[in-house]
Amino acid sequence: MVATTLVAMLCAHLLCFSGMFLLISRRLPGNRMGMDYFAVGNLLLASAYILQLVEGGQTWSTMSVVNHTLTLAAPIAYWLGAMRFFGRQVRLWRSLIVFSAIYVTAQLLVQWNAGSTARYAMLAAVATMLFFAMIVTVIYGVRTFAKDLHGEMIFFALLIAGICVLNALKFLKIVDGGLDALHMDSRFQMIFYIYMSSLATILPPSIVWLVLRRLTDNLRNMAARDPMTDLLNRRGLMEALQLYFNARNAAPAYLLLMDVDHFKRINDTYGHQAGDEVIRQIADLLRATVRRGDLTGRIGGEEFVAICLETDREGVMLLAERLRASVESHAIRDSGSGHLLRCTVTIGVSPHFCGAHGLEDALRHADSALYRGKAAGRNRIELASVSNRIAAENTESALVN
Template identity: 80%
Template sequence: MVASTLVAMLCAHLLCFSVMFLLISRRLPGNRMGMDFFAAGNLLLALAYILQLVEGGPAWSVMSVVNHTLTLAAPIAYWLGAMRFFGRQVRLWRSLIIFSVAYGIAQCLVQWSAGPTARYAMLAAMASVLFFVMTITVIYGVRTFAKDLYGEMFFFALLIGGICILNALKFLKIVDGGLDALHMDSRFQMIFYIYMSTLATIVPPSIVWLVLRRLTDSLRNMAARDPMTDLLNRRGLLDALTQSFNSRNAGPARLLLLDVDHFKRINDTYGHQAGDEVICQVADILRSTVRRDDLTGRIGGEEFVAVFLEADGDRVIHLAERLRASVESQAIKVAGSGNVLRCTVTIGISPPFHGAHDLEDALRQADAALYRGKAAGRNRIESAEVFNSVSVEDPKAAIV
């Protein structure tokens, strides 16, 4: 009686959270962060437990075959939902239908060849294997695609690992004691149902927390980036620089300020759409030129910034020259017309600085160097450290 009450409460939890996940998924854009998949997983597991209550015990029937299939289809739906949450494009129903047909056939073959005990043992073994693979995937995610969710993923790994162990123990008990081990009021089954009821209470709110955190991170990222180029804006640049200097014993950084030459003339001659295309192309070149850990941003209409972390002056000048030459050499096709235009940039380089609090001063010094470059003829690199420049005529000249 107690076990039946626990299973009934578990079904109620699963059905309620299934509806909640479905409602949340309708409010989310894009892939819905897998919430519709989680809703399906809860529904499948609830239906499996409802069928178990109706059956009352081990049996060989169509209902039993469906029950076993739904029991394993639920974690597959959760697994696919997690993949969707992390941006993987997977399909739910096709995968579940293929699995259900295959596992239904496997149940019939095992029942006819080895008997009911083997079929129930196969269910426990398959569940254990599924949850073991899920646990390994979660642990792998901590080191790769989910580094920003270290605590949450470790927590899920513990919970899923617990289900894996319980199903492995159930398999051993079935092999050792036969179907009597599956009596609903047995001590082991009571522990199993209590654990599953606890999971049904803890996991759904945890999944909602993950969605809220991902949405919050997305909003924070949107507030820190320029919408046209996806480069950091001034606020995002300051936050990223603060984090970079606080996360390690960083050496001095150097700031590169880049301005597109005669940008107003480009807008007036070719139109604002051409101006936007110039901005986007310069942003792409900037992204591809800097090193992996360096920071890039757009802080004005045609002004861009790159912050080189722990790079000496010669290295920064080399990267700046690559950037200048790349912009000059690449033609830009103006959409909607046959026009092809080229543009150039002038670059100012700041002296080394040692913290985020020096960002404004570095910007000011790089800006002064940039305007000296503008006054000297544009399409050149100017350093704030000394009054020397790298021009088109002498692109390999060194600034000491």
């Protein structure tokens, strides 16, 4: 009686959270972060347990075959939902239909050749392998595509490991004691149902937490980036610098401030659509030219920033020259008129700075160098003079004192 109550409560939990996942998925854009797949997984597992309650025991019947198939289809739906959450494009119904056809066939063959005990043992064995594969996927994700969710993924791995171990023990008990080991009121089955009920209570809110975490991260990322180019804005640059300089032994950084020469003339001659195309393509050139780990941003209409980390002044000047030459040699096609546009840029290089608080000073020094470059004829690189930097530091020191 207690086991029946536990299973009934488990079904109620699964069905309620299935409905909640479905409602949440309808409010989410794009791939819906897999919430619709999680809703299907809950529905399949709830249906399997309902059939188990109706069936009342371990028998050979059509209901039993469907029950076993739904029991294993549910974790597959969860697995596919997790892949959708991390941006993988996977199909739900095709995968479930193919799996169901294969597993129904396997059940018929095992029942025909080895009987019901072997069929129930196969269910426990396949469930164990499925959950073990999920654990491996989660551990792999911690090291690759889910590094930002390290703690959450370890938590999920531990929960999945529990159900994996219980299914492995169930397989051993069936092999050793036959179908009597699956009696609903047996001690092992009670432990199994209690653990499953706990999972049904813990996992759904945890999945909702992951969705909220991802949405919050996306909003924070949007707030830190320029919408046209997807480069960092001033806020994003400051946050990235804080992370860099908070690390141990962070080397000084240099800032390149790059301005498109005669940009107003491009807008006036070819229109703002052409100007926007120039901005986007120069942003792409900036991303392609800087080294991995350097920071790139857009802080004004036609002003771009590159912050060079882990380098010296000579390396910064070489990078600035590569960037200047790359823009000069690149022809930009205006998609509206079809004209090929050629642009040049002037780049101001700041002295090195050693903390995120130095960003504004570095921008000021680079801006002064940039305007010297503009006055000297454009399409050139100017390094901020050390004397200007020292003067600025002395002025700041005098103000503080």
